[in-house]
Amino acid sequence: MNNQYVIAVVDDDSNIRNLVEAYLQKENYRTVGLSSAEEAWNLWRDHPPDLWVLDIMLPGMDGYEFCRRIRNEAEVPIIMISARDSEVDKILGLELGSDDYLVKPFSPRELVARVKRQLQRWYKLNQSEEPAIPSQPIQIVLGRLLLLPEERRAFWDGEEVDLTSKEFVMLRVFAENPNRAFTRDELLAYVWGDDYFGSDRAVDHLIKRVRKKIGDLPIEAIWGHGYRMRNDGGGKVE
Template identity: 80%
Template sequence: MDNFFIAVVDDDIHIRNLVEAYLQKENYRTIGLENAEDAWELWRSDPPDMWVLDLMLPGMDGYELCRRIRKEAEVPIIMISARDNEVDKILGLELGSDDYLVKPFSPRELVARIKRQLQRWYRLKGSEEAILNSDVKLQIHLGRLQLMLTERRVFWSGEETDLTLKEFDLLKSLAENPNRAFTRDELLTRVWGDDYYGSDRAVDHLIKRIRKKIDGLPIEAVWGHGYRLRTDGEES
């Protein structure tokens, strides 16, 4: 794992140099970029294995770059920002970032988080390959809902719905366990990992976005507990 290629996108050259220096000590290959436009060009030509992405950038901001990358791939993304605002954190996570770190931060903490995300990504890729080479179910049918797991596509009443990475992972967790009530903490762990320490409001916001995209989807709140995907038992 020490040969991963990591892009550091920040308009502050001192932060870029500091982060790159710490990563290079861990034998990662790095590239520093000062704006999202150059980062997008890099993605098109020589895509990194992971991104450390500043939220506030000149021109295209980090949110937009994250959204574009997420439409094409599931590489790990850690957002960094001087803005310690819960709404910013939730928005970044909803758009597909895997973690959010507030400036000023410890470079050692950032490196530790990078290692965790890369390990998780490595395990995820291994799991996907195992699914493709096994008899594990590749689709979920629950009434009008259909999830194609390896392709990460969602259909409601035969119409495809475009979900973000986190939206898909949350819906998949509920669909794999119909009628089971999950706590918010359980859903946080399933979608963001057990090293996420943000507010459980991220789950509420994600549920709200899924409901808005899929009108009629029977996700219901369980008072004082969390959420479940109700079903009449029709499954194949």
């Protein structure tokens, strides 16, 4: 794996930002330091980094809102850092799509180790087009849903839907297994990989995002178990 990744460190505390950047640079990562989410959004538009180290409490737009916006567009790794250590804060961060959550004060070496782990997972995900799902059918049809795996394109009622890579993989898992009940752990393994160590609430947030894009999608929660997608109109894999 090439260490020449670009890490964006977003924190309005210059002491923390400079310290984190120094430790990352010792590991041969390139870094960009930013003091606000607005600056970070401009960076995302112009020169998107490979991973975000994101403080929650920022002036103006906070880290939660910035994370939500990024997750609506891409699956780039996000590690949240915060002095807020309540379970609610951690769950909210993970639900919004962060891949990890580290409480201040933290060891810079621990942060570097978590950065390495997230980039290793990201590298493996992008090396394989469809992790844990080896076949590549031409198309998958389930009711009003059409997936084209080789092109990574999805259509609902004939209209193309813009999905992130994780959203597409999750829909494919459901579409190839209509009416099957999946646990959250199973979905984590399919979509995030066996080595994912975050909260299973990430599954709930991913499904919320897909439902927002496809309002009539027949995915239903199974209390105490997980989710399934009903087959409401026939389906086939070709």
